[in-house]
Amino acid sequence: MKNKAVVLGANYYIGLSTIRCLGVHDVHVAAVDYSWDGAYGLESKYCSEALIGPHYKEDPEGLLSFLIDYSKRQDHTPVLIPTADPYVEFVDAYLPELREHFLIPQKEQGLYTKIMDKGTLHTLASQHGVAVPETVNVYQENFVEKVEEMMDYPCLVKPVDSPAFVSKFRRKLFKVYNKEELIEKVNLAKESNIEVIVQRIIPGFDDHMYTFDAYLNQDSKVTHWVTCQKLRQFPINYGASVYTQQKHVPELYELGAKFLEGIGYKGFAEIEFKKDAQTGRYYLIEINVRITNLNHLLYKTGINIPWITYRELIGEPLDPKAVEEDKNMVFWYAYEDLLAVREYIKTGQLSIKQVITSYFRPKAPAIWDPKDPKPAMAFGKKMFGLVKGKVIKRS
Template sequence: MNNKAVILGCNYYIGLSAIRCLGVHGIHTVAVDYSSEHNYAADSKYCSERLSAPHYKNEKDDFVQFLIDYAKRQSVPPVLIPCHDSYVEVIDQHLEELKEYYLITQTEQGLWTNIMNKEILNEIAKEKGVLIPETVRVEEENFIEKIEENIKYPCIVKPTDSPAFVAIFRRKVFKVQNREELEAAIKKANDAGLEVIVQRIIPGFDDHMYTFDAYLNQESKVTHWVSCQKYRQFPINFGASVYTVQKYVPELYEIGAKFLEDIHYKGFAEIEFKKDAETGKFYLIEINARITTLNNMLNKVGVNFPYITYLELTKQEIGTKAIEHDTNIAFCYAYEDILAIKDYMKTGQLSIPQIIPTLFKKKTYAIWDWNDPKPAISFLKMMNSKMFSRLSKS
């Protein structure tokens, strides 16, 4: 297999998991990031090559040209695997140029961008008959009345462009309790030049969050899938997964596979759902169009999505596979899970007796791996450096 795998975004553990999933099969992995300072994923023993590229946002044209120039020097086209939403956006914007030099799962320009845009995704979901939380646009007539009569408080102010919102506010949404907080949240977003929508909060604790992780081949048919149940997030209630367990939920396949196939999706996708605690119905929350935080656990239960991607794009057999039983294997990002547990207990949402059983499940960790310890050591050094820097400024 001469095709290299170019991994975009290696300053986070998602890139690390992709490198490991490919490198363990002897694939030449290339870790690409805009800075060499914190890209601890590139310290993996499975990383074959590391490159510093122009910034994907501040120097977008130079970044795209950098990728093209690199691919031109290769004997065969590399496989391109983004591990962050911002890289997905850039690839989608320049898909026609990049697919001349790279092997990329998606072939329809604009599809990735559309499903990452929460407002457009809502419209697509409605059209396909998939439940979404009741939503009101800020510019609608009688906006406040619709919020108070239909959405009700508390509710969430949600960005249409999540990567930009998270980059500025370090959170996924604003939760508001009343009209005053709603107007303040909208003003914050407007001042930052970001569009937002307002949604009803689906009843249910964080353990009512589920994921449907799937691979769709170049005919847009689901060939591999796994479903999971979240238990803890950080920031709590509206954050990223820090403790999630593989859980077989056939209904998620029935909803998720049909939806992705109907929109002619190709490659890996993760749909996040929330199960309404009152009705039991599943609501689509968002779609991740790239390798996700759960990747290491998904590989552990038997579905190596980066490798499947690589095999198909290099014209090799991928077969089919679904995890149709409960493995009880968990994903844990220990660093943020500790912070989450602290906040859950502080707010009275979880107690010690509820937390203790989760500590004894078989786990896959975000960063630590006995067979590949160097990235974890680099991560700890990075965190210590940040801590001492904050202390010295205080």
């Protein structure tokens, strides 16, 4: 392959999976991170070049120059793939400049950010006939009364900009049980200059969470897709996938494809839906516009998103494909799943028997790969260091 692939982010398993999905097809992968420390994806045998550049938040202009300088040294235009939300925000902010030197699916600057923003996303969804949970803007007058009129407690205080919220509070949202907690958490967010909204909780356990994962070509048409069902997440109830199965749900295609094609989206996107346990209706919760946590599961079921992206951008698109059967395979991020299982059992949401029974299935591990073991070893070393540090700190 003449065109190199530049993967942004190597300190998490999403970046690692992206590197592997391209490397197995002999693509020259240049992985970029801001530090060697903890960037276990750089240890992959499929990583052709390990590049340490400026930090996306501390020096975005420096990172832009770093990437452009790299591209100028290449004989063919590289494909650029961000694997974390902050990198997506960076790409969106400098999309015109980056598109002069890289192959990138999206052409419309601001669309990535608009979709990641919960407020504008809900407006878009409503315009295209997709249900979203009842939502209240905390900056409107008498917002507390509005919340109590539209929904019951408990309810959710959610960020408009998820990366900033997670960076500050180390969680995805606040769950509040009364008026006092609602006001407290909203004020806490305001003090940190983080915009939030209040949202109704859609009834149903974590296995009522589903995903529609799709790739849209440059004509904004879905060419590849698969649907999945979450079984466990961490933090429990309102976290990221840690144990998720591929599950064919045709209705999600009808909802998801119509919406993404309607807004003129290009490239990969993952829509998270929650199925109302009382009504059976699917509600759009959020959209990930970077490679998903479940990427290795999608690959194992026959949908290699990084490779699909790469091939289309170099002008050699793959034939359309959808996974329209249940393959009985699960994605497993063992480290956080074990933490989640402890909490599920502790809170009585799952029994030990239910957990043990769930493990007897073919798995797509987040990190471990017998053909590429070094990243898992580096991850283990990182975890050992963290545990050792905590023990020393306590003693």
